[in-house]
Amino acid sequence: MGSTYDFECTYCGYTVSASGEDDAGFLVYTWSRICRKCVVVVDVLAGPTVPSALTDDERKRMERNAGRCPHCRGRDDLVPWGAPHPCPRCGVPMCRSGGGIMWD
Ligand SMILES: [Zn+2]
Ligand SMILES: [Zn+2]
Numbered sequence: 001m002g003s004t005y006d007f008e009c010t011y012c013g014y015t016v017s018a019s020g021e022d023d024a025g026f027l028v029y030t031w032s033r034i035c036r037k038c039v040v041v042v043d044v045l046a047g048p049t050v051p052s053a054l055t056d057d058e059r060k061r062m063e064r065n066a067g068r069c070p071h072c073r074g075r076d077d078l079v080p081w082g083a084p085h086p087c088p089r090c091g092v093p094m095c096r097s098g099g100g101i102m103w104d
Helices: 056-065
Strands: 003-008 015-018 028-035 040-048 078-080
Touching: 015 040, 040 056
Parallel strands: none
Antiparallel strands: 003 015, 028 040, 028 078
16 A cells, blocks of 8 residues: 655755655555655656556556656666655755555
């Protein structure tokens, strides 16, 4: 079951909805990463949880997108984003500001 939380930087006001950890939904794994190029937190598609449940087309599309920033499509500027969840802009630990949203 994947879930998403609202995080807020109380220093600069940056907010993001992200799982905040490596996560697995019904169909895909996601990783929480900071993209240093975009200076944002992103949930990066890591791969399918059950490859056999996908059609060939779906699997190919997923392989093309896996491990890439959804904004710039780069894969070299991603760094793991775990506790204490530093703000990508200023490095201050971000607070969870909202409840969890189940995404599948
Ligand atoms: Zn900040
Ligand atoms: Zn990026």
